[in-house]
Every structure is written in structure tokens, then in C-alpha cells.
Amino acid sequence: MSVAVLPHTVKPHPITGVYSGKLGTWLFLASEVMLFGALFSSYVLLRVGAPHEGPAAWPTHDQTHLSWKIGGLNTIVLIVSSVTMVMAWANLKMNKFAKGKMYLAATLGLAMTFIIVKLAFEYIPKFTHEPPYLPSTNNFFALYFTMTGLHGLHVLGGVIVIAYFLGPGSKLWHRDPEYFTNRIECTGLYWHFVDLVWIFLFPVLYLL
Amino acid sequence: MLRLLRDLSMTKAGSHIVRRGWAGLVVVVLTVVCIMQVAPAHGQAVAPQVKVPIDGEYARGLGLPTDVSKHGHGIDWLIHATHVFMAVLFVGWGIFFVYCLVKFRQRPGHQAQYDLVKAKPSKYIEVAVLVVEIVLLLGFSVPIWASVKNDLPDPDKAFRVRVQAEQFAWNFHYPGADKQFGRTDPKLVDTAINPLGLDREGDPHAKDDVFAMELRIPLGVPVICEISSKDVIHSFFLPVMRVKQDSIPGMRIPVWFEAVKEGTYEVACAQLCGNNHYSMRAVMYIQPTTDVEKWLAEKSKPPEEFVD
């Protein structure tokens, strides 16, 4: 019996103009928007409703113990990583596999840097501080750890994906370059989203 | 066995019964009626419980309990009107439905028609439904809601009670003669003698405040209940007063009503609040103002020493 090949997995659909993977990624990002959207609206609601004095009061800038410098550094790191991600995809599109891989590796490196900076200069000092700053300290820290933590997990997910495409995943290039390129494009979409979330998180948590 | 059943369903009688949609409906109605006849007979088969005798009827007409409030009739009217409207829709719709079931059943010489009917009426019906709903909403629901929830009476003229919910009891806090509620503090809470955490030493207003586990309200005087909670979300429900308000920790939400009939009624918790949610019941006494004041005066005296 003959089995039909699943259409539009590599080549875009004639009408919709996208291949399935891209559409799927966009839909996934839509749901992600709802996820972080809910968290941001919770942030607004809790901040507006916070009591004016007492331990539960919303901390002032110097009480938040967040340095905009470290946050800013991480912001730059992520933005650059987005650029390298695009470069990786563009090079693959132009059939420059080695160069594409190089940029991909750069993205991976930057993503790692982000995580390391986050842990070494922000999380760990807060936990070890006397008294420690924990989610139970007040709702600002609770939100800070929840939102950045969730974002951190997304970064980690990206790291795993990119690492996979640098390693075993890259075999696909030799079988079907367009495929591989598409998959890098989807990863890119996801990566830009993670970047974007941080660009919202940074001002909300560090500056406002 | 299965084949036997299959043949059974092919028999004339079998197929006759199962083909007729309406036959089934009759069966349903009859059965439901029968069970209804049987059921109430066991109505009182329950665990023994001593209770203060409660006034009022609870299963009349559509089933709404007695209404002893000034605003309640509006709510009752709305509920009844809505149900009449629903009944009209359902019956009218049902007649057409059953008519189709019978008239257009598959039978020799009967053919479905491909071209669809121009059913203008359906559009009119849908518009009508929307109109009626909007009328019910804007014409009746919203005004009632506004008067019940927003237009609070003048606190000085009203009888004020603070209702503090806790797992699993209603604590009623009366301001006493000075009409001022004393300060309360979670740290002062003593589950046995001071559930409210009243600061009797620190705050002069607290001196004459009354704590009780029953709700006593005057007849014909607007009553303001300020609903709050110690721990989780409860819901302050006076079935006969057509009053329901969630009690939410960290908030103090006022509701008001006016009793028009003396008697002894129930306070219920309508929101799941933990293991013994069901036992979170209090008694409400509606009495002439003088009696309530006498009771309050009695309660606000320093308690007699208890000797065993």
C-alpha cells in the first residue's frame, strides 16, 4: 500500500505561503504571549494593589537590590545573540554551512553567557545575602524570581535546541539543506521571542 | 446473544418503539413523575440534629424560599419572569421539534427536500430573544443590582454589623451603644474568648462592642453588614433575605438590606471554604428594634464570672 507523503513540511503551502513548521512555531509563540501576558498583568495588578507600608509594601528602587548594569549587560547579550541567530539563518540560506554553524555557535555561547550572568551575579548573591532575598520576602521578589525564572527556562530550552542543531541535528544539512535552514528559522523565531520577553522584563523589573 | 438482540431490534414491535421519538418522551415524563412521587417520602431520612426551629417555607412555587426582605420581591420577580420567558421559548421550540420528529420520520414514499426553507421567523425569534434579554438585564437586573450593592443607606441611621467569617463560623461584631466599632488586631485573636481579636484594653470604642455567633437584626430598619474574612473565601448567604456576598480576606465589603418580617432564619455559607464548609451555619433573628437593643445591652455588660 502506498503512503502519501505529508505535504508542506519543507516547501511553503501555495496559499498560506508558509511551511507547517513555521506556522506551528508562530502559533506556539501566540500561546507564549498569553502566558507571559498573564504574568505581566498579574504584575500590574499586584503592584497597584500592594499596601503602602508594612513588610508587604512594594519595595523602592534601592530595596529591590537589582543592578540595572547587570540587567543591561544581559539585555545587550541577548540582543546580540538575536543578531547572530539571524546571521546563522542568512548564511545557511546562502548555502554557507560552515559560517552558519559558526554564528549558531556564537548564539549558543551568548545564551550560555546570559544564564551564567543571571545565576552568578543575580540569583546566587540574592540567596546567599543576609537576610536572603527569596520569593517569600515580598511579592516583588516573588514576581522577579517567577518571571525571570520562567524566562530563564525558555533560554535554557533554546540552548538545548541550538546545541542539538550544532551537534546531531546538523546531519540533516547534508541530506536536505532547505529543511535544516527552515528548522534554524523556526528556532530563530523562538529565540527572538525569548529575547523580546526579556526586553519587556528588563525595564519592568529593573527600571520601573 | 448479540445476534439475538440484533434480531430483536429488527422485529416490528422493537423497531416501532425505537423509531417513535415521541414515544420515548412520554416514557421519560412518566418515569420522572413516578420517581418524584416516590422520592419525597424518604425526605427526612437524615442524621439526627438538634436545631433552633426555623421559620419560613422553602419549597413553594418555583421553589424560592420565603422572602422577608424589602428588596427581595424585585429579585423574585426577575427570576420568575426569566423562567416564564425560558418556558415559552422551550415549549414553543419543543412543539416544533416534536412536530418535525413525527412528521418527517423516514418512511416509504417520504423524501427529504434538498432546497432549504427560507426561515425568516427564526431570525425574528433570535432578535426577539436578544431584545427580551436586554430588557431583563437593563430594565430590571441592573437597577436592582445598583440599589442592592451600591446605594448604601446613611450609616448613622442604619443598623451596622461586622460579619467576620472564619473556618468554620460566622463571627458577628456589633458596635454597641457608641455605634463605633472597636479596633481589632489579628495578633489579639484568642479562639476561645476573643475570636475577633478585639482590643478591649487599648481602644475605648471596643469596651461596649458585642461579639456573638448569632445575627440579631431589627425589623424595618436598614441593616448594613460589612463582610470580611479571617482566612479563606466564604460567602455570606441569607436565603430568605435574597442576600449573598463573598467574604474575601483582606477586603471589607458592605451589603445592606431591610427586614420586613419577624422570625428566626438561617445564615449559610455558599462558597466552599474547607472540610466543614457544610457546618458553617448561623441563625438570624429578626426582632423589633427594642428587643435587639435590650439583647445588645445585655451582651455588652462584662460577662458574669463562670463557676463550675
Next chain:
Amino acid sequence: MSHGSNDHHHHGPDHHHHDHPELGWWRKYVFSTDHKVIGVWYAVTALVFLLLGFSLVMTMRWQLAYPGQPLPVIGALFSENVMPGGVMLPEFYNSLGAMHGTIMVFLGIVPLIVGGFGNYVMPLQIGAPDMAFPKINMASYWVYFVGGIVMLASFFAPGGAANSGWTSYTPLSVTATAGQTWWLIGMVFLITSSLLGSLNFIVTIIQLRANGLSFFRLPFFVWSQFVTAFLLLLAFPPLEAAAVLQLMDRVAGSSFFMPTGLVVSGVVQSYTGGGSPLLWQHLFWFLAHPEVYVLILPGMGMVAEVITSNTRKPLWGYRVMVYSLVFLGFMSFIVWAHHMFITGMGTRISAFFATTTMIISIPSVVILTALVITLYRSSIRYTVPMLFALAFLPMFAIGGLTGLPLGLPAADIQLHDTYYVIGHFHYVVAPGTIFAAFAGIYHWYPKVTGRSMNAALGKIHFWLSFIFINAVFTPMFFQGMAGVSRRLYDQTLYQHGVEVQGWTIMSSWGAWMLGLSQVPFILNFFLSMRAGRKVADNPWESTTLEWAAPSPPPHGNFATVPVVYRGPYEYSVPGTKRDFFPQHLTKAEA
């Protein structure tokens, strides 16, 4: 996840070039990527969960009917900690209540009508060889399965399963026993599963429709799945966020939902405070109201399929119905706060949400009317699926209509959180959606197995279910009217509870009888696999594409990729020999 969506491309096509018979048993049945196998897995698992959820409630009904009296026979099977001497304890009652809701909604109905029917029927109806992402499809099932296991395991957590109701209102749920943590973790799994599933559905419907199958030639069922998928995709993430926040409150001691100065059973709580209990309700109902439509829309879809096929007549007002469907889906995002009228809402906000609620009732009315008008001048074939589909109409009508007084804030004051609410939404999902699901099972069983289910057993099953399901839920309206609050372990503590206890008893007996009424179905379901009458590919003489595939369809579904020439419901077309005109046949072939 994007990893996942890419991952598919990795193996996608070459995997499909494989010769399928080579696949080992595990890859073929357990870790199969075939949408049909996955669909069956989904359906069977969901049916088991439905049965379980129903048994939970049958146990509870004894305590409700005969409070404080030992449950005969079965009571002895439970541990002394939860049912000493066969008498159910309130804490166990609450666990059962919470888990009944959770299991029925998240583990039973949605997986059955979306995961099961959606997975199996939808790709066939659009003439696709499979889902767009077969691996994600498999993943979504197994994630759902794990979620289900976690939920079940929670019964053995210290203090029993979650007992704060399926709505898990804070702060109660935050201060509740360990079971609640399990519940939250289980929910995260279930949410992830439905996200994977829903985006897969949307992509499949957009990308993989057969040639000529334009959007307005899609069967109504596919449309319902399409809208449902969007609801799941966009409504579930906020609940996921909420679940994460509640986990933080429970595990990390944060105070998202904990206001300042809580005193629980005389103990001042250690929470910093400053949180908002209502935040949870907003996040929860923002999901849970669309969820209500997730529960009903696919049901409507299935009913539409069955009705058209058994009235031998095109669907009346197909386009209008589709528009209503989309409108419903959209509106369902802005009505959530009508679950919260009693939380102390001002006139303006309540009026706004009441208005949106009134507006959302119209499309439902439109769809119902259209379905009924389809019967007019038709030729009704009283097959078993048709009986269930027809029963769906009045039952859903009752469910919908009784929503009206609840949507009017003033009337809601009296009816909110009473049995009236229970009656209302159970009429929507139990004799509504579940009857639709039964219709679907009887309708598509021949496609899945190549054999038809026994009609006689089916009709017995239908009549008994129909009678007793009404006996269960009608009394609840009267109880609610009398002011009996929901979730009461023993309503006879209240005078108004005693007065309507008779109704409770009737409802309980109805529930147990309803349980018995499922025996013929279960027998029929399993016996027919072997003994059922062998049937042709298109036993109901229907027009939609799934009937063009062989029964049961092979991996890859269609021998030759079908091309579509006309709308989905071309029945009794004048000038054709037969009274149905399949979508994939040319005039010549017909």
C-alpha cells in the same frame, strides 16, 4: 517546544517514506505517530477516566442522599481514614468533589471530544494523510497520560487528593493539603498536552486540506475543532501562569494570592501578604470560560455531522452557523467575570459582563435553531447515533436557557453557588456534550473497526440514559431555588436543605440508575469489536471525506489523495440517483 515542532521535520518525510508494515509493535501501537491510533488511545483513556469520574460522584451521592449513614458494600472497600465504618468524612467528600470536576473536565470530556474524535476524524474529513506534526501529536497524548497519572496518584498523597474544588480558589487551595500541589503539577502537564494538541490541529486544518476543500466546504465538525483549538491555544496559558503562581505560593512561600494578616484556625500565617485572592479567580475563569465552549463546541460539531447524515438533508444555514461558531469563540474571552458577580462587583463592571453574557447567548441560539430547522422537511432516520444527537438538542436547550437567570446579576444573587448552577452546567455537558460524544461513538465506530455496534443494545442504552440523566439533574434546579449551596457534605443541617432532601434522594437514585444504564453500552462497545456486523466503508451513506477512506483506514488514510468538488452536506440532491452526493465524487462518478 519549537525544538519539538522542528524535530518533526527531522524525521518527518523520510519517516513517511518507510514501509509501515515494518514498524515494530511498540512503534505501531504504543508510540505510534498515526493520528488514528493516537485518537483511539485518547478516546479509550478518556472513556476510562469518564467512568472513574462518574464512579466518584456515585459514591458521593450516597452521602448526599443518606447523610452520615454507612455506604453499603462499597463503603467497606475504602480505608478507615476516609470512610470510618463506611461513613464518608467531609474531607474525603471534598476530595471526591474536586477530583470529579477535574477528571470530568480535563481528563474525560476534552480528551474524548478533542483528543479522541478530533484526532481520529478531523484529518480524515479534510483528506489529510495524518496530522501536520505526528510526533507532537504522540507527545501530546503521552503528556496527557502522565498528567492523568499524577492526578490519580494525588489520591495517595498525605491528606488525600486536592480538596478545594476543581476551581481551586485561593487562599483555601494554598493552605490546603499536599494533594493540591499534585493537582497543580498534573494541571501543568494537561495544559502542555492541550497546547501541543491545539497548535497541531490548527496547522493541520490550515495546511493539509485536500485540493478543492475550501474553508466553506469544511464539515461543521472540522470548524468546531478549529475554533476549539484556538480557544485551547489562547485560554490555557493564563491558567498555566496561574498554576505556576499558586505553586510558588505553596512551595516557595510567596504571597501572590495571600492578603496581609491571615489567621487560619487561630494561627497567624507567616505569609508576607499583599497578594490578591481574586487574582486567581480572574486568571482561572479567563481560561475556564472558554473552556466551557471547548466542552460544548466539538459536541455541536459531532451532532451536526450525525443530524445531516440522518436527515438526508443539507445543514440549514451552514455559513451562519460557522459565523456563530467563530463569534462564540471570540466572545468567550470577554465574559469570564460573570462567574464572579458575587465577589463584590460594582454596577458598571457587572453590567458589562452581563451584557457580553447576553450577547454570547445568541450564537448558541442560532446554532441550536439551525440544527432544529434542518429537521424540517427532512427524512429522519432513527438510528442510535441520531437518537443521541436528537436528545442533545432539548438537553442543551435546557442547559443554555438555565444559564440565563445566572447571567442576570440580580437573579444571580439568589442562585449563585447553589445547586441551580450545578444543574445548569451539567445539563450542558452531561446530556449535552456526553450525549453528543455517544452519538459520535455510535456514528464513527464502523469507520474505526469496520463493524457496526448493535442497534438494540444501543437503543436500550439511549432510552435508559436519557430517562435517568434527567432524573439526576432536574431536581438540582429545585434544590438551587430553595437556596441549597453547592458542595455541601450534608445539606440537612439547613432547614431549607431538609425541605428539599427528597429531590436530593431522587437525584442520587437517578445517578446510580444512570450508572447501570451504561452496562449495555460497555458490553456493546467491546462485544461489537468481534461480533459486530461487518459493514462497508460508508455504512451511513454519508457525504464527508472520512467515509471515502477504507474502514478501518490504513496508515496514510487514503489510497489516492482525494479531491473535493462540493460542500460537505449534499444530501437528496435533485437529479442524482442516490440521496447522497459525496464531496470527492465528480458528477460523472455519482
Next chain:
Amino acid sequence: MKRNVVTTMLIGGLALATLVGPAWADDNAVIKGKIIFKGDPDKHKREPLDTTKDANCTKKIGSEHVIIDKDNSPPTLRNVMVSIKEGLGDRKFEAPKTPAILDQTGCQYSPHVLGVVEGQEVVIRNSDNTNHNIHFLPKINDEINKTQPKPMDDVVKLKKEDPFKVKCDVHPWMGMYITVFNHPFFSVTGKDGTYQIKGLPPGKYVVQAWHEKFGTMTANVEVTSGATKENDFTFEPDKK
């Protein structure tokens, strides 16, 4: 590491106890005395409790957190838990076979202060024809939050712990305290305000008196074999 030391000590102690057991055979010394209240009793009046929430609670009951018996001279204090705090070394005592009973009758706990031995069975009894809820609020033991919808018994065993509160969530006024010891040498004062700790091995002891509102007092007492030592405690809560 630390734990190991402790365990070895325990085991050693145990061995010792069994070895020299016979030498301790005459455990018959007694410590007894009064718990005297000095101050103004009227400052600590008992209040009648409002039990109207549950019509099944017909018994008239009063608050129990401070009960002073003025008729005794000097006035004595009820519900004081007197126990041996130190001086028993590593000696192990097995739990009594007879269970300790925590009764709920007339919507009131009896006793109001209960001492049990680690591992001893504690019977929680509902003697009222109404719904009670047992809510243990301990620090070391597991929290118990169980309902007794009708007359029935529950049995629990507890680990060593300082006094913790037990309350009923259905009848908020109901409260009592449980202390769990690893030895049987304790006594709770009653109407006469006296306590008596019998069957003590001879030795030097630190005796502790605990009251839920007035806190703890300790005294050093030495008893010789078979002797009876008097030792009174005087609580002066109002003296600042």
C-alpha cells in the same frame, strides 16, 4: 556524624539501663506539691462561652485558659502540667498499655491539658451527637485535621513534643493542649491545685511546671529512694 554520636549514646545508655536495671528496681520516690496562684484572681475571671452556633451544644461551659480555685487557701491554679524536665539520663521508658483519652463532650475537651508518653495510644473520642473536628497544630508531629461527624473514636500515636494546641474548627471556642513526653513522670493539677509524680528512681531532677497563659517555671529537686519530696510552684502573673 552528630546523629551517630547521639545514637551510640542512646544505645549505650540503653545497654547500661538493662545492665544496672535491678539496681533501679525500687523506683518509688515521689515528688508532690501545690501550684499556688499569687495575685488578683478577679483579673482572670472565667467567662461563659457563647455556644449558640451549634444547638447541639446545650451544656453551659466557661473559658478554661485560666482557672483559679479561690476556695483553696492559698488560691491554686488548675490545668498546670508538672513534669520531670531533666535528670532521667538516657533511661528508656516504654509507653503505658492503657491509652490516653481525649474526650469531646458538651462541645468541650476533657481534659483541657493532656500529657501522653511517646508512642502511647491516644484515643480521640466524640461523645457528642454532633460534628466535631480535630485540629492538631503541632510543630514536630504531623498536623492532624480530621472530622468526626458523629460519635466515634480515632486513635493516634505521637512523637515527643512540647505543649501544642488542639482545636475544633467547627466549634471555635473548643481548645486544649497536649504534651508528649518520653517518660511517664508528669501530672496535671486539678480543682485542688495539687500534683503528684510517683514511682521516680532516686536522683537529682529539674521539675517543670507549665501553664498555657503564665508560661513555665522550674525547680531543682533531689529525691532519695522511697522518699517523698514536697515542692510547690507559685505563679505571680500580675507581678511585673
